[in-house]
Amino acid sequence: MSSPAPSLSDRGSIESESITGTCSSPATSLDELVDDVTVKSEFKSDGDFAEPAPGLPPVPDADTPLVVDETDINTPDKWVKRDPRLVRLTGKHPFNSEARLDTLFAAGFLTPTSLFYVRNHGAVPKVNADRARNWKLRVHGLVQREATFSIADLKRMFPVVTLPITLVCAGNRRKEQNMVQKSLGFNWGAAGLSTALFTGVYLADVLEYVKPQRPSSKHVVFEGADADLPNGPYGTSQKLPVAANREKGMLIAWKMNGLDLEPDHGFPLRMVIPGQIGGRSVKWLTRIEISEVESQHYLHFNDNKMLPTQLGAQQARGEPHWWHDPKYIINDLNVNSAIAEPNHGEVLPVHPEDLVESQYQIKGYAYAGGGRRVTRTEISLDEGNSWALADIVYPEDLYRSVVVEDPVYGSLDLTERDTSFCWCFWSFNVSVEELTKCNAIMVRATDESQALQQRDMYWNATGMMNNWWFRVAIHHER
Numbered sequence: 056m057s058s059p060a061p062s063l064s065d066r067g068s069i070e071s072e073s074i075t076g077t078c079s080s081p082a083t084s085l086d087e088l089v090d091d092v093t094v095k096s097e098f099k100s101d102g103d104f105a106e107p108a109p110g111l112p113p114v115p116d117a118d119t120p121l122v123v124d125e126t127d128i129n130t131p132d133k134w135v136k137r138d139p140r141l142v143r144l145t146g147k148h149p150f151n152s153e154a155r156l157d158t159l160f161a162a163g164f165l166t167p168t169s170l171f172y173v174r175n176h177g178a179v180p181k182v183n184a185d186r187a188r189n190w191k192l193r194v195h196g197l198v199q200r201e202a203t204f205s206i207a208d209l210k211r212m213f214p215v216v217t218l219p220i221t222l223v224c225a226g227n228r229r230k231e232q233n234m235v236q237k238s239l240g241f242n243w244g245a246a247g248l249s250t251a252l253f254t255g256v257y258l259a260d261v262l263e264y265v266k267p268q269r270p271s272s273k274h275v276v277f278e279g280a281d282a283d284l285p286n287g288p289y290g291t292s293q294k295l296p297v298a299a300n301r302e303k304g305m306l307i308a309w310k311m312n313g314l315d316l317e318p319d320h321g322f323p324l325r326m327v328i329p330g331q332i333g334g335r336s337v338k339w340l341t342r343i344e345i346s347e348v349e350s351q352h353y354l355h356f357n358d359n360k361m362l363p364t365q366l367g368a369q370q371a372r373g374e375p376h377w378w379h380d381p382k383y384i385i386n387d388l389n390v391n392s393a394i395a396e397p398n399h400g401e402v403l404p405v406h407p408e409d410l411v412e413s414q415y416q417i418k419g420y421a422y423a424g425g426g427r428r429v430t431r432t433e434i435s436l437d438e439g440n441s442w443a444l445a446d447i448v449y450p451e452d453l454y455r456s457v458v459v460e461d462p463v464y465g466s467l468d469l470t471e472r473d474t475s476f477c478w479c480f481w482s483f484n485v486s487v488e489e490l491t492k493c494n495a496i497m498v499r500a501t502d503e504s505q506a507l508q509q510r511d512m513y514w515n516a517t518g519m520m521n522n523w524w525f526r527v528a529i530h531h532e533r
């Protein structure tokens with residue numbers, strides 16, 4: 056089969072959502088996006104973490120009451136309450152969802168937990184308080200000191216840290232790929248990512264404690280408690296030298312935004328692997344094994360791979376050797392960006408008087424992988440013929456100046472950390488007049504390794520890592 060990768064000229068034909076109308080009133084300032092972070096840093100500078108608000112206050116969830124979705128009533132998830140603003144992407148169990156992009160973006164740098172995207176391969180393990188208290192994490196395999204930890208043990212034995220981390224599903228923006236040719240995965244929009252303050256201990260510290268045997272130890276394998284998956288529990292692995300590097304920021308975490316993890320997000324214990332695809336952050340974590348070989352879990356091989364574009368979805372499914380080829384594993388995220396304002400489908404009424412003086416502020420997000428920073432975001436209003444720099448803000452950096460010791464969050468000392476684990480925000484001012492003359496807005500980002508989002512889509516059978524230039528088409532109605 057020949058490569059289905061579309062080129063720039065194909066874009067018009069795959070655009071299903073787009074702006075109707077033209078643009079008007081200046082948008083609110085980018086500062087709004089970092090509001091909650093600013094509040095927190097003021098809070099921190101007081102140095103006051105006494106009751107009733109110990110540590111950083113949890114990110115307030117919106118007032119929307121959580122409910123059991125009708126779709127779950129006859130499923131094992133019938134007890135799981137969720138925010139109805141999460142859009143269920145498959146329409147069925149298990150639960151996979153993202154917020155609307157405008158809702159997610161408006162929520163700011165830290166995503167309220169109830170709006171955090173969810174990717175579950177099966178039912179959510181039901182863990183009551185008693186089981187959580189007695190939750191055991193077994194760390195074993197090629198180690199000199201095998202150990203089993205309760206969460207209390209982890210808190211007692213290792214430094215507790217909190218990091219702001221953006222998790223991104225490898226399928227973020229897959230919908231665009233599925234419109235070219237259906238992949239094996241379901242449609243994620245551009246909101247398959249979220250950011251939270253995660254609290255836990257460094258995986259590197261735990262590895263140091265159990266002392267992997269050298270040189271036989273090569274991989275660190277993680278397993279979750281998913282009980283009902285047809286091919287065994289969810290699991291995956293990291294190479295040992297990467298996992299043992301504290302700078303990579305890998306956490307064994309029990310809190311999210313200052314509160315216990317929610318059931319959907321791994322209660323009571325999960326891995327959080329910054330800078331890598333969300334699929335590496337194993338939820339409901341029960342076991343870590345130091346091994347000579349990578350994870351042998353079914354979904355370690357049969358998910359989170361980016362196969363060569365020549366393989367169509369059905370062909371890929373039928374040829375297991377591709378999935379077992381280590382060349383095609385995805386770990387680090389690739390550089391990516393999206394336009395959130397104006398959003399797809401948004402209608403922006405324009406009055407004649409707006410044309411003269413008004414400015415519109417185009418806004419969006421960007422992220423990179425492997426701890427790398429986004430260094431550039433660029434906007435094109437002429438289908439990629441010319442580009443102009445957008446302004447970038449990094450709300451994550453507000454946490455760098457903060458040195459805190461706190462009963463809930465532990466240490467929040469990011470001052471020495473150079474890595475970037477979070478999304479950043481960009482903005483670009485354009486005159487309304489100019490906007491009314493263009494047919495599309497496009498954004499592309501570059502990271503500090505000079506990786507630049509490419510013009511053409513790299514279609515692949517799993518529909519992963521889609522990061523071609525993000526485009527919002529503008530339809531003019533008079």
Ligand code: MTE
Nearest residue numbers: 172173174176279289320333334336337338
């Ligand atoms: N861990 C377990 N045990 N089971 C899962 O289904 N899904 C993975 C990962 N960890 C998964 C898991 C995938 S593909 C992603 S993208 C992230 O969890 C999503 O984390 P979230 O649901 O907390 O956003």
